[in-house]
Structure formats: structure tokens, C-alpha cells
Amino acid sequence: MNRRGLWIAIGAVVVVLGFMQGTAMAKMVLWSAMKGRVLLKGQPAAGAVLVRNYSWHWKNEKGSDRTVANAAGEFSFPAIEGRSLLGFLPHEPVIEQVMTIEYQGKSYDAWAYFKRDYNHNDETNGRPINITCRLEAELAAHGDITSICEFN
Numbered sequence: 001m002n003r004r005g006l007w008i009a010i011g012a013v014v015v016v017l018g019f020m021q022g023t024a025m026a027k028m029v030l031w032s033a034m035k036g037r038v039l040l041k042g043q044p045a046a047g048a049v050l051v052r053n054y055s056w057h058w059k060n061e062k063g064s065d066r067t068v069a070n071a072a073g074e075f076s077f078p079a080i081e082g083r084s085l086l087g088f089l090p091h092e093p094v095i096e097q098v099m100t101i102e103y104q105g106k107s108y109d110a111w112a113y114f115k116r117d118y119n120h121n122d123e124t125n126g127r128p129i130n131i132t133c134r135l136e137a138e139l140a141a142h143g144d145i146t147s148i149c150e151f152n
Helices: 003-024
Strands: 028-031 034-040 049-056 061-068 074-077 080-082 095-103 106-115 129-134 140-142 145-147 149-151
Touching: 028 049, 028 095, 034 095, 049 074, 049 080, 061 074, 061 080, 140 149
Parallel strands: 034 129
Antiparallel strands: 028 080, 034 074, 049 061, 049 095, 095 106, 106 145, 129 149, 140 145
């Protein structure tokens, strides 16, 4: 390869890496940040353990995080973000989200949703996720989300 060809090849690599850094490695929100409160019969469920599980179908990746409700029953979760070197390829995002709440020896199904976008707060059409979860509530549909939680 002559010198000119080498510089062309180096330039092409720089352009491709720049493209991949700017788009393929962009943050992909798998689960938006959440905050809320857990109640049982109107009283704070202090010490309730909330567990979020996700399954990112694009990368066949699974993960979870957990938090504990404070004395007022309040909790918060940060966003869960993923990255993919192949994210620039066309695909349909599918992230299965399931949240459970463990309290006083019982486990409650609290949230089930299939997220189909990588945007923040896509779960709630762009609004921040602020919820009140009532452990005695029946699972109900809130749009595409099945939950015992009400949206504030």
C-alpha cells in the first residue's frame, strides 16, 4: 500500500470510529429513573425491598437492581443505561421490565412492561416516573404498564 492509500485507510477508520462513538455507543435507556412511595393500607411500608429486573432482547442481556424504602415508604432508582457497539444497526428495541416488592415476608408483583424505545421516560410518554405503590391493590393496566402502582 502506498502512502496515499495508507492515509485514506487511516481517515476511513477515524470516520468509522467517530461514527461509532457518537451513535453506536450512545446511551440507551433500558429503564428510566423512578421515584415513589410504597404503602400498605395507607401506611408507609418502611423497609420494603423493591427489585427491578430487565431483559434486553437486543443483546440478550439481563440485569437487576434493588433499593429499600425509607421510614416514609419512599424510594428512588436511577436510570439503567446500556451500550452496544452494534446499536447503529436498525432494530426494534425490546426491554422487558419487571418490578417486585418484598415486604413482611410476602412478594408483590408491582410492574410489568415491554419498553420499545431507548428514550428517557418512554414508559410514561415523556413524564418522569413518580408512583405510589399500594401493596393491597390488584394488578391493573395503566396504558401498556401492568402495575399495582398509581402514577402521580
